[in-house]
Amino acid sequence: MGRITTTELSWSVKGHRLLDNIEMAVHDGKIVGLLGPNGSGKSTLLRLLAGLRKPDTGTVRYDDTDLSDLGRRAMARRLAVVEQDVSAHHHVNVRQVVELGRTPFRGRFDALTDYDRRIVDEALERTEISDKQHRSWHTLSGGEKQRTQLARALAQEPQEILLDEPTNHLDIRHQLELLDLLTSLDATCVVALHDLNLAARYCDHIVLLDHGEVAASGPPEDVLTPDLIKRVYGVAVLVDREPATGTLRVTYLGTATRTASTRRPAPR
Numbered sequence: 001m002g003r004i005t006t007t008e009l010s011w012s013v014k015g016h017r018l019l020d021n022i023e024m025a026v027h028d029g030k031i032v033g034l035l036g037p038n039g040s041g042k043s044t045l046l047r048l049l050a051g052l053r054k055p056d057t058g059t060v061r062y063d064d065t066d067l068s069d070l071g072r073r074a075m076a077r078r079l080a081v082v083e084q085d086v087s088a089h090h091h092v093n094v095r096q097v098v099e100l101g102r103t104p105f106r107g108r109f110d111a112l113t114d115y116d117r118r119i120v121d122e123a124l125e126r127t128e129i130s131d132k133q134h135r136s137w138h139t140l141s142g143g144e145k146q147r148t149q150l151a152r153a154l155a156q157e158p159q160e161i162l163l164d165e166p167t168n169h170l171d172i173r174h175q176l177e178l179l180d181l182l183t184s185l186d187a188t189c190v191v192a193l194h195d196l197n198l199a200a201r202y203c204d205h206i207v208l209l210d211h212g213e214v215a216a217s218g219p220p221e222d223v224l225t226p227d228l229i230k231r232v233y234g235v236a237v238l239v240d241r242e243p244a245t246g247t248l249r250v251t252y253l254g255t256a257t258r259t260a261s262t263r264r265p266a267p268r
């Protein structure tokens with residue numbers, strides 16, 4: 001398990017600040033939810049955390065090491081990324097996609113070891129995609145592709161996982177299973193989500209983004225408040241606790257006037 005810390009992280013495109021002064025600390029084994037309206041910067045932040053974009057200012061640290069000092073292979077051995085738009089895998093089956101998760105641990109021409117195969121089997125089982133392991137990638141449904149990508153990530157045996165809206169193609173059972181699975185892992189997770197109730201139920205901590213800035217950061221009960229949700233999303237909500245489980249519950253009452261942000265809108 002690893003710790004992820006960002007300090008004064010900023011990123012711009014053509015003079016427009018898309019992320020501004022992001023301060024975030026994700027502790028070992030915790031699940032941090034990235035929330036925020038469309039275009040608020042969730043995917044961009046995940047890309048910076050993954051080292052796929054270089055920040056203009058600020059740092060990303062994994063444990064005590066600056067991301068820029070971690071080599072690509074060292075990163076691939078500890079960090080798994082489950083992206084929103086799953087990349088196309090041509091002429092490969094599900095199992096071969098999941099086997100890619102073992103690449104950082106193998107030499108270029110090395111065959112899979114028994115250990116590799118066992119880890120791949122387990123990843124396929126935990127994501128309930130074993131029965132489709134010989135199916136061609138391009139024949140999968142959106143949810144099956146998403147579960148295969150998660151299996152590839154698990155096959156990496158990562159210390160940290162970054163997930164960009166991993167539930168968006170999943171039916172409700174698989175949404176709950178995916179988040180239960182993340183909870184059961186020995187890994188630190190940062191997950192971009194749109195569903196406030198799933199975030200309330202599964203996240204230890206929430207970072208709420210608005211126009212590339214942190215509007216609020218803290219435990220779900222501090223961030224998922226009617227005032228903040230109205231201000232950031234422009235939606236009136238009722239927040240209470242579900243009587244049987246005591247879980248925080250957000251009920252959408254309707255759209256409301258969104259408090260004007262001081263931020264400039266991102267470029268179109």
Ligand SMILES: Nc1ncnc2c1ncn2[C@@H]1O[C@H](COP(=O)(O)OP(=O)(O)OP(=O)(O)O)[C@@H](O)[C@H]1O
Binds near residue numbers: 018038
């Ligand atoms: N390379 C780029 N060039 C210009 N604008 C960009 C670029 N990358 C991201 N943006 C803009 O930055 C803003 C944040 O985008 P991002 O994809 O991070 O938002 P998001 O919170 O993940 O949104 P969604 O919920 O819709 O997935 C958007 O307005 C987007 O259009």
